[in-house]
Amino acid sequence: MPYFRRTDATTFEPTAQVGGAWNTAEQHVAPTFGLLAHLVEADRVARGRDDLVVTRLSYDIWGTYPLATMTTAVRVLRPGRGVELVEAEMTCGGRRSVTLRAWLAAPADSSGVAAGAPAAxxxxxxxxxxxxxxxxxxxFVASIEVRRSLAEPGRGTVWVRTDVPLLDDEEVSPLARTAGLLDVANGMSVRADPRKVAFPNLDLGAHLHRQxxxxWLGLDTSVTFGAGGAGLTSAVLHDTxxxxxxxxxxLVVRPLS
Structure with missing residues (x-):
């Protein structure tokens, strides 16, 4: 069973594999992130711009959304020969739910100056x-395989993968598959027991120096809770x-009492 089934060019049905972690009657946002990345890449190819690659994924989460029909749209905000800014949006239950803005850029040979990547x-x-x-x-959480080494609460290395396809009978790229796992950064190296503290994320921004x-997605993660109800999860992204x-x-940090 996939995470989503396409019902026409712009609508999708979630399956039980998308059930949320904070509320199982809602969708986990992670697969939606993968779906929107896939739609950006499919739109790029349909427009004849498969000479571009994604270098940034910036997601805003407008609110929780149910296990119900999803409607999507993609538009180019900033066309260009060498760079483009593309927006993909998903609505569910009549409400805007998630927006992705992706920068795409033409590859170039910079191997002669490549340096500075964090250690493996x-x-x-x-x-x-x-x-x-x-x-x-x-x-969703039940659908992923996780390997983890925690140095302390909120600090650790996590590897995650899934054998659940994003879509039925539709090939997706390694980038879209990876994007569908990024959101687990906030839940796999927790600083506090989620039964005692709520810390949902409002957004996710990923910057890529290569595809x-x-x-496997590796996350070298740090979680910070501030004293005023805000927090931050940050991670260096790895493949093998x-x-x-x-x-x-x-993050919005709220002790439960």
């Missing part, structure tokens, strides 16, 4: 398996060949 972290086979359902409910490859980018998520 221990690979997935060097990290112990961990069951994320010990902390989180929901269909990811393979099934090394670092390929970084992400940040703005």
């Amino acid at each position: 972290v221990p690979g997935p086979l060097d990290v112990s398996a961990w069951d994320p359902t010990t902390d989180w409910p929901g269909g 990811p490859d393979g099934d 060949t090394g670092a390929f980018g970084s992400l940040a998520q703005s």
